[in-house]
Amino acid sequence: EQVEALVSELLVGNGFYEVITDGFYGRAAFEKLGLPDGNALQAHVETTNALDEVRSITHALRPPELDRLGLTKALEYVVQLAADAGGLKCSVRVEPLDGSLSPPAEIQLYRVVQESLNNIVKHARASYVEVRVWRAGRNLYARVEDNGEGFDHARKPGGPKTNGGLGLAGMRERMRLLGGEILIRSQPGSGTVVEATLPVATNSAANAKAT
Numbered sequence: 001e002q003v004e005a006l007v008s009e010l011l012v013g014n015g016f017y018e019v020i021t022d023g024f025y026g027r028a029a030f031e032k033l034g035l036p037d038g039n040a041l042q043a044h045v046e047t048t049n050a051l052d053e054v055r056s057i058t059h060a061l062r063p064p065e066l067d068r069l070g071l072t073k074a075l076e077y078v079v080q081l082a083a084d085a086g087g088l089k090c091s092v093r094v095e096p097l098d099g100s101l102s103p104p105a106e107i108q109l110y111r112v113v114q115e116s117l118n119n120i121v122k123h124a125r126a127s128y129v130e131v132r133v134w135r136a137g138r139n140l141y142a143r144v145e146d147n148g149e150g151f152d153h154a155r156k157p158g159g160p161k162t163n164g165g166l167g168l169a170g171m172r173e174r175m176r177l178l179g180g181e182i183l184i185r186s187q188p189g190s191g192t193v194v195e196a197t198l199p200v201a202t203n204s205a206a207n208a209k210a211t
Contacts, residue, residue, distance in 0.1 A: 061107075062103065063110055066106055066110060070098040071101065071106050072094050072096050072097045075109075079117065088120070088121070088127060090128070090131065091131070093134070094131070094132070097135065100140055101200065102178075105198050108175055108180070109196065109198060112175070113142055116144040116194040120148060120192075123151075124146050125148050125149050129145065130146075131143070138200050139198065139199055141197055143193065144194045149191075150188050150191050150192050151188065175196065180197050
């Protein structure tokens with residue numbers, strides 16, 4: 001009961017914000033609260049599992065920037081946020097895209113770009129990132145490229161998984177259900193390229209059926 005009460009407390013109000021942003025749910029934090037060692041470990045495991053579920057749900061939600069700014073400006077905004085956070089130089093070219101995709105497809109495109117940028121900031125040790133999003137024919141393309149240290153694609157085909165994110169590999173199935181795909185190219189010392197493709201016509205038709 002003591003463990004359950006503590007987990008619940010951490011996942012509401014300011015506690016929820018802290019565990020999402022600062023990793024407050026680490027085992028050491030529970031031990032500092034005076035819990036016996038076994039209970040501290042149990043609290044750590046239960047909270048970590050709960051956060052994984054919360055993060056999965058959060059990634060499926062519609063980012064408020066999409067409604068406030070529209071898809072085009074929202075993508076530019078998230079790139080600038082990442083560049084500022086990581087001290088990166090960036091080049092951003094996003095063609096006018098508003099209205100090109102269904103709402104579910106907009107969310108996934110935004111999340112793919114966001115997750116790619118998170119990986120760059122947390123893992124790539126890059127100094128430069130280039131983001132390009134454009135429409136050609138019935139497809140919409142997004143490309144995120146960095147000059148970081150890269151990784152062994154044969155050993156990590158989905159790329160690194162950021163703390164608090166789903167990882168690009170985890171988004172492949174969602175993209176597939178929307179008729180899209182994600183391709184990742186990387187090797188040690190040569191940076192990383194993430195490319196996403198979504199068929200505009202297919203997703204527009206899906207949106208029409210949904211309404």
